[in-house]
Amino acid sequence: MTWDNLAPLVVFALVSTVTPGGATTLVTASGARFGYRRSVPLMAGITAGLAGLAAAAAVGLASLILAAPSLQLAMKIAGSGYFLWLAWRIGRSGAPDLKTEMATPTGFAGGALLLLLNPKGWAMALAAAASFAMLANGPLQLAVLLGSVLGLASAFSLSLWCLAGLMLAQMLKTERQWRMLNVALGLALAVSIVPMWRQ
Numbered sequence: 136m137t138w139d140n141l142a143p144l145v146v147f148a149l150v151s152t153v154t155p156g157g158a159t160t161l162v163t164a165s166g167a168r169f170g171y172r173r174s175v176p177l178m179a180g181i182t183a184g185l186a187g188l189a190a191a192a193a194v195g196l197a198s199l200i201l202a203a204p205s206l207q208l209a210m211k212i213a214g215s216g217y218f219l220w221l222a223w224r225i226g227r228s229g230a231p232d233l234k235t236e237m238a239t240p241t242g243f244a245g246g247a248l249l250l251l252l253n254p255k256g257w258a259m260a261l262a263a264a265a266s267f268a269m270l271a272n273g274p275l276q277l278a279v280l281l282g283s284v285l286g287l288a289s290a291f292s293l294s295l296w297c298l299a300g301l302m303l304a305q306m307l308k309t310e311r312q313w314r315m316l317n318v319a320l321g322l323a324l325a326v327s328i329v330p331m332w333r334q
Contacts, residue, residue: 144267144280148288151259152185157218157327158249159296161241164225164320166300167307169240174300178293180246185260186286188250192260193271193278207254214252215328221249226321228313260285 153159158181165174221241250256263281271277307313 140270141284144263144270144284145288147263147266148285149292151263152285152289152292153295155323155327156255157253157324158246159293160320160324160327161221161225161246161249162293162296163300163303164317164324165240166297167304167316167320168228168300170304171294171297171301173240174297176243177241177246178290178297180241180243180248181250181293182246182286182289183243184247184250185256185289186282187247188256188260189263189281189285190278192257192264193268193281194274210252210254210257211332214254215332217248217252218328219325221245222321222324224321225324226318228317 162174162178162181165177260281263285264277267281268277271280303316307316
């Protein structure tokens, strides 16, 4: 496989993963509040979730899910509830207290769940599988290719958003500034469910 054949998939993966949405907002908030190192499990969960969705789409599971309206509705309801719960947690938090470890960041399982309950993620993975199926010799090879490329793109993009959160945290000096940032990020996460319901 040549770079010319792979380049469109790489561009698709980077654009799809770097654009703002629920996952990027959550990672930005985690970076601001907990730092890069403590946000790694969350980013790893989101990355694994996206790679898994891409692989599942390549072998045909996403088309089964998208063909079942009742399952789609259940995923939308569960996903929206999870996003809103995370948004509420972010919006209510204040400045991080570096002397205590009481607050814990969302971990690997929470990050993976974020992707698995997001019909938009399934639709994006199915679009990638349909658009780039000719790059592989069968579903298993396509699953490895899509999972790898989208996973790597996700890890890169989420790292950028986490670092943006770290930079925001360095600019915040007062409890009020932290509250304003957390409310803004919580609202952004809550609003990110709107496209899920427009499909």
